[in-house]
Amino acid sequence: xxxxxxxxxxxxxxxxxxxxxxxxxxxxxxxxxxxxxxxxxxxxxxxxxxxxxxxxxxxxxxxxxxxxxxxxxxxxxxxxxxxxxxxxxxxxxxxxxxxxxxxxxxxxxxxxxxxxxxxxxxxxxxxxxxxxxxxxxxxxxxxxxxxxxxxxxxxxxxxxxxxxxxxxxxxxxxxxxxxxxxxxxxxxxxxxxxxxxxxxxxxxxxxxxxxxxxxxxxxxxxxxxxxxxxxxxxxxxxxxxxxxxxxxxxxxxxxxxxxxxxxxxxxxxxxxxxxxxxxxxxxxxxxx
Numbered sequence: 356x357x358x359x360x361x362x363x364x365x366x367x368x369x370x371x372x373x374x375x376x377x378x379x380x381x382x383x384x385x386x387x388x389x390x391x392x393x394x395x396x397x398x399x400x401x402x403x404x405x406x407x408x409x410x411x412x413x414x415x416x417x418x419x420x421x422x423x424x425x426x427x428x429x430x431x432x433x434x435x436x437x438x439x440x441x442x443x444x445x446x447x448x449x450x451x452x453x454x455x456x457x458x459x460x461x462x463x464x465x466x467x468x469x470x471x472x473x474x475x476x477x478x479x480x481x482x483x484x485x486x487x488x489x490x491x492x493x494x495x496x497x498x499x500x501x502x503x504x505x506x507x508x509x510x511x512x513x514x515x516x517x518x519x520x521x522x523x524x525x526x527x528x529x530x531x532x533x534x535x536x537x538x539x540x541x542x543x544x545x546x547x548x549x550x551x552x553x554x555x556x557x558x559x560x561x562x563x564x565x566x567x568x569x570x571x572x573x574x575x576x577x578x579x580x581x582x583x584x585x586x587x588x589x590x591x592x593x594x595x596x597x598x599x600x601x602x603x604x605x606x607x608x609x610x611x612x613x614x615x616x617x618x619x620x621x622x623x624x625x626x627x628x629x630x631x632x633x634x635x636x637x638x639x640x641x642x643x
Contacts, residue, residue: 424559431558502574
């Protein structure tokens, strides 16, 4: 479903536009496992396109409390903002046509997107839905500019090496995912823009108190964190002891908030990207 490019609100913040604006449902994004509605939102003469996910449309999960996915999406946005990286589109909780839910600004993709399985120029195939940042290659080691994720079955008993780009934007997302304990970072959740920014979306299964990190961004596992990441984590640690901690306490459980603080502390203490624990499937499948 195509959506018009959003009109940046002048004089009205994105959060105010999403929270106070009138929502008009345009249609449903049917590929999603939960109810996801594409909407127009308008407020004081400003308008934008957004995604609205009502709590009533959430499918129950065995390992997450019912009716909490929208709150987790907002919590992920709050943490992203506290890092200073702005990796998650503006996301709020609000009442909508189908009850309370999360509302997130729509990110318009670039005019040209990778086609299904097109060549990456290095003997591999870029995965459609991976924003040109994921590829399957017939090699034992990733080429220059790529990081290995693991082997994947590609049919007829064949395997290929799944890789992701060695991209600083992805590396920031990998740090964010480690903090919020993202249990489902797939290629389809990576949204680049024509201006060069990269956003991550679909953060409903995050902040579990148990280690559930499942992601395609394992290429830096065990490597030292960048100085930039350390600074961002220090900001997070301080913020979690103040307003951010108060805000998250409204969105996730006390145990989950404590676990978030512990993950930040552990990342700073180790100074390295986390590695798969072996207690939980490390890679989501399918990758998109």
